[in-house]
Amino acid sequence: MKLAELQELERRWVVHTYARMPVEFVRGEGARLWDSEGKEYLDFLAGISVCSVGHCHPAVVEAVREQVGTLTHTSNLYLTEGGVRLAQRLCESSLGGRAFLCNSGTEANECAIKLARKHAHGRGTSEPEIVVLEGAFHGRTMGPLSATPGLAANPSFAPYLPGFRVVPREDPDALIAAVGDATAAVMLEPIQGETGVNVVPDELILAAREACDRAGALLVFDEIQTGMGRTGSLWAYEQLPARPDVMTTAKALGGGLPVGACITNEATMDVLEVGDHGSTFAGGPLVAGASLAAFEVIDDPALLRRVRDLGGRFCEGLDSLDGIAEVRGRGLMVAAELVGADAKETASRALGEGLIVNPIGERTLRFLPPLVIGEAEVDEALGILGRMLD
Numbered sequence: 001m002k003l004a005e006l007q008e009l010e011r012r013w014v015v016h017t018y019a020r021m022p023v024e025f026v027r028g029e030g031a032r033l034w035d036s037e038g039k040e041y042l043d044f045l046a047g048i049s050v051c052s053v054g055h056c057h058p059a060v061v062e063a064v065r066e067q068v069g070t071l072t073h074t075s076n077l078y079l080t081e082g083g084v085r086l087a088q089r090l091c092e093s094s095l096g097g098r099a100f101l102c103n104s105g106t107e108a109n110e111c112a113i114k115l116a117r118k119h120a121h122g123r124g125t126s127e128p129e130i131v132v133l134e135g136a137f138h139g140r141t142m143g144p145l146s147a148t149p150g151l152a153a154n155p156s157f158a159p160y161l162p163g164f165r166v167v168p169r170e171d172p173d174a175l176i177a178a179v180g181d182a183t184a185a186v187m188l189e190p191i192q193g194e195t196g197v198n199v200v201p202d203e204l205i206l207a208a209r210e211a212c213d214r215a216g217a218l219l220v221f222d223e224i225q226t227g228m229g230r231t232g233s234l235w236a237y238e239q240l241p242a243r244p245d246v247m248t249t250a251k252a253l254g255g256g257l258p259v260g261a262c263i264t265n266e267a268t269m270d271v272l273e274v275g276d277h278g279s280t281f282a283g284g285p286l287v288a289g290a291s292l293a294a295f296e297v298i299d300d301p302a303l304l305r306r307v308r309d310l311g312g313r314f315c316e317g318l319d320s321l322d323g324i325a326e327v328r329g330r331g332l333m334v335a336a337e338l339v340g341a342d343a344k345e346t347a348s349r350a351l352g353e354g355l356i357v358n359p360i361g362e363r364t365l366r367f368l369p370p371l372v373i374g375e376a377e378v379d380e381a382l383g384i385l386g387r388m389l390d
């Protein structure tokens with residue numbers, strides 16, 4: 001089908017919630033995508049950090065191929081091995097408690113919000129509050145949407161869930177002042193991805209940890225974008241001065257398939273009990289198989305070291321380009337602030353040059369390449385950007 005025909009069909013049949021680039025991808029391999037006209041692209045977005053193992057990683061393909069012909073779904077009324085093994089792998093690699101598996105990032109955060117509220121009720125707090133940061137993005141269903149200050153300002157979907165208190169991202173004192181007896185949790189992304197790859201300062205992370213400990217509240221990290229190796233450690237918190245009590249993750253967790261998880265520490269692993277939460281599709285054998293295969297690829301010290309090295313190489317390269325005012329991020333989660341150029345227009349031109357990058361503000365480009373790229377791909381992307389911004 002021609003691109004124009006597909007666009008026409010989409011306009012007629014798909015709810016208009018997405019502003020899509022004019023391209024139809026039909027195939028992917030590693031860090032490369034091909035469109036319906038056979039043109040090749042270098043993918044520096046990886047499906048918004050979902051395809052961290054690259055497109056169609058052979059181990060993920062094999063796991064899915066084998067599982068899809070054996071057993072795909074039974075519901076959570078019964079046991080299947082993959083979901084249990086995935087929960088074990090998630091907990092053993094992080095907070096040591098238990099995992100609730102789900103199908104997306106926003107659902108992982110719904111689970112964390114319910115867990116934090118129930119935990120607070122257990123302490124006798126009747127109207128629990130969750131403290132969130134300005135610039136946060138926690139998802140699009142009503143709970144996480146209410147925790148996302150930039151979106152919860154939109155009157156179209158009011159009333160929002162009550163009980164979220166917003167503090168600045170870089171003001172530890174304001175956070176300390178906002179945490180008290182009513183606080184169920186402080187919820188934050190170690191690096192805010194959707195609103196500009198803004199690194200939350202260590203001082204704020206430490207202040208949040210100490211304030212939560214004083215109040216008996218939970219520190220919840222949303223590692224939906226930062227997790228699974230993106231920043232050069234399996235979990236971003238490993239490079240921070242504090243550990244969360246509860247963590248959510250999704251995106252790269254499924255190796256390209258939809259999986260999310262809310263992971264607890266030992267102290268909070270019994271908060272949610274039978275009947276408190278559930279999901280029909282969650283943790284089924286097909287997605288669990290894909291996820292375990294992705295874990296095997298990413299949870300590798302050599303790969304994680306390369307993510308840090310390549311991230312450094314890419315940031316240095318960006319820094320040296322004309323037309324870039326600021327570069328920020330960690331590992332292969334990077335943003336560049338353009339001097340004069342419009343980010344959307346620059347991303348469109350890059351697409352024309354065969355490079356996929358993501359505009360996330362008037363002047364901000366975001367880069368989330370697959371974690372399996374090499375020096376050659378980093379240099380190729382820098383070459384294209386350099387020529388374009390020159």
Ligand code: PLP
Binds near residue numbers: 104138139193225
């Ligand atoms: N939290 C963070 C930090 C995210 O980056 C995202 C998605 O971009 C979400 C939550 C929501 O995830 P999903 O789109 O899978 O619901």
